[in-house]
Amino acid sequence: MPILQVKQLEKKFGTLEVLQGIDFSLDQGESLAIIGSSGSGKTTLLRCLNFLERPDGGTITVNGQLIFDASDPSTQHESDIRKKRLHFGLVFQNFNLFPQYTALQNVVLAPKLIARERSDFGANKKDILSEIEEKGRAILEQVGLSDKLNAYPHMLSGGQQQRVAIARALAMEPDILCFDEPTSALDPELTGEVLKVIRSLASRNTTMVIVTHEMDFARSVADRVIFMDEGAIVEQGHPEEVFGNPQKERTRQFLLRYSESS
């Protein structure tokens, strides 16, 4: 059973059909790269998965549980959405760290707030909080920032900020971690450190959906690639197939433009 199944997902902004029936599924531990030209709907797709946009059609199923059905209002209660979006993590293009908190505080803020809802929180408050803190340190170490625990975002380079953002998302232990062009806002010399972190997550079988313009990275790290154009999936398959032997003319054109520009 796939961990994520998306069926006929549609999203309109006014009359603009940004997503026109997206179908794909994702297995546990799989990393999926989504490529496509600007405006093809990649960001909108991730935002729909994270309930930052409400799809106009289609279903989203996680672990066999239908968590969103556009035709069934009972799956769209505002109060459930907060719980449901915890299946997903999202790393933004421009990090969106909380500026008034240190790296470690950024990572542990949400887990600590969630812990308050645990029934045993009152009794074990101290242990729970220090456990979260410990885990936060471990995750920051995992992304190579053990020496920046107490640094505020403005003291960090873009690459370091994005690694804190990844740690922050990881701390919530999402089933599926989404990245929206995680390196597009970075200077070229800083992309490597972020891609390295994502690569190591892939090698630990983290389930990921990665929207990226880094074709070489997508090719080498992803288990599967989706090429999107004008709100639809044009082609999907193993990276070697999609990059090495694209079946559709539009995919060929897109990849050609990329190899020319780089």
Place this chain on the structure above:
Amino acid sequence: MTLQLPVIIERLSDSFLLNGKLFALTLIFSLPLGLVVAFGSMSRFRLISVPVRAFVWIIRGTPLMLQLIIIFLGPGLMNLPFYWPAGSNGRFVAATVAFIINYACYFSEIFRGGIQSIPSGQYEAGAVLGMTKAQIFFKVTLLQVIKRIMPPTGNEIITLVKDTSLARIISVKEIIMMAGEYTNRGLIWPLFATGIYFLVFVGILTLLLGYIERKLEYFKA
């Protein structure tokens, strides 16, 4: 009758306490009320946001002095079933109410600007981490808003100190009115002394506001 310096100083000080009281009461009530008005003006429901914005526009577009007179005399002249308490106490209460309404409207515009200047990415980052709207407001955006609104709010607070003497228009015996009485008797120095009261008060506030702004310098937003 001879006018003795210590007596005059004492009377000036007493009346300046009135300015101080008006200042403090206005701040205590208009800051939170300003936040409520700010949320009202940002409401998704036009039935709320349109009247609130119109009200703010009227208050900010007319002189505080006019508002003082209308609020003090209005109920009586319009035969409203409502009167301010008699005597100097009533005048003071009316002045306080007028100041609170006026300053809440000014603060609300500052707050609205501050809240709307927070990038949507901050809300979205909180939301995808499973935070509630209240948690996002209190744990994520509030301090950033406070940092951004500190300078304009500080300016407004300092203006308020000086505005408190407008209350003399409805015969609240604040310090400038008191000093004016001595001027009528040929003494000019109490007016200068009054200036010093304001200078010292504003000076202390400036230091305090600067201290808070420096406290918030540890992060950039």
